[in-house]
Amino acid sequence: MRVLLIEDDPDLGEGIRTSLREEGYTLDWLKDGESAVHALREEGFDLVVLDLGLPRLDGIQVLRQSRANGLTTPVLILTARDDTEDRVAGLDAGADDYLVKPFDIKELKARLRALLRRRNGPSQIQLEGGGIALDPATRRVTFDGQPVNLTPREYQLLHELLANPGKIFSRDRLMGLLYGWDEGVESNTLEVHIYNLRKKLRADLIRTVRGIGYRLECP
Incomplete structure (x- = not known):
């Protein structure tokens, strides 16, 4: 499965990249919103992990523009913003799930697996x-x-x-x-x-x- 990680924190991004690659995911990592919009328009991914506090273009704008461009890929928002209004804004913009920092990498992996199951239907057929x-x-x-x-x-x-x-x-x-x-x-x-x-x-x-x-x- 190919994942696009959009996260500007170098330590967190490196940790996620290492952990997901060990899990067997193919992972690409971008650190700003404008590059993310371009990549999501031009290339295909199975999952997107999106931070909200990004340089050049914030995560909500990335999500809105990408959904308007026809993106159907499941998106998990990853952010330090824990206000209800922020969560609602992200979900209304087109996010499929929301995980607040700090978090356990095991939970991130579980949520990504859940998004894949949801995308593929109630069960994955052999x-x-x-x-x-x-x-x-x-x-x-x-x-x-x-x-x-x-x-x-x-x-x-x-x-x-x-x-x-x-x-x-x-x-x-x-x-x-x-x-x-x-x-x-x-x-x-x-x-x-x-x-x-x-x-x-x-x-x-x-x-x-x-x-x-x-x-x-x-x-």
Whole structure:
């Protein structure tokens, strides 16, 4: 899952980034409101964690402008403002949840999981195809009934492909899913993940569409 964190406190931002990446999220971090509006207009994210007290453009304005631009991504407001009026203003501007600083990182993770469940419906349906079974709730993967151990990024990649069987994903789209803007990666990193998935599952499950990208074949 790709998360956009919009937070100008360097220590808090670094702590959130480290914790969520350890959880398997792909996280991008911005520190001002104007950059956030641009990113939310131009790129796709699964979740947004938004501070209110931002430079250049405050969080409420970011949220209002982004919703007006058609943003449907779940947004969790993260702020030190604890007044009822502030919470109401954030929710009325289009926030889906509200967490007051200081907070426990475990609660933030739980709230993000809840937002994902809400977005995906009352329950996350097990994904199946080509002998693969993937349970989003437990992150358990089996192939022909046998458990398969995947790294967090292999899991993310398989989840995206299995959720959209037959769809061709460009290399850039998949790299954006797996890595944040500030993560230095080798040019063949995606190909290594594809190779490992083919080895752990079946060689012909993930097809290379020359000059375009990859797709999952699920007969």
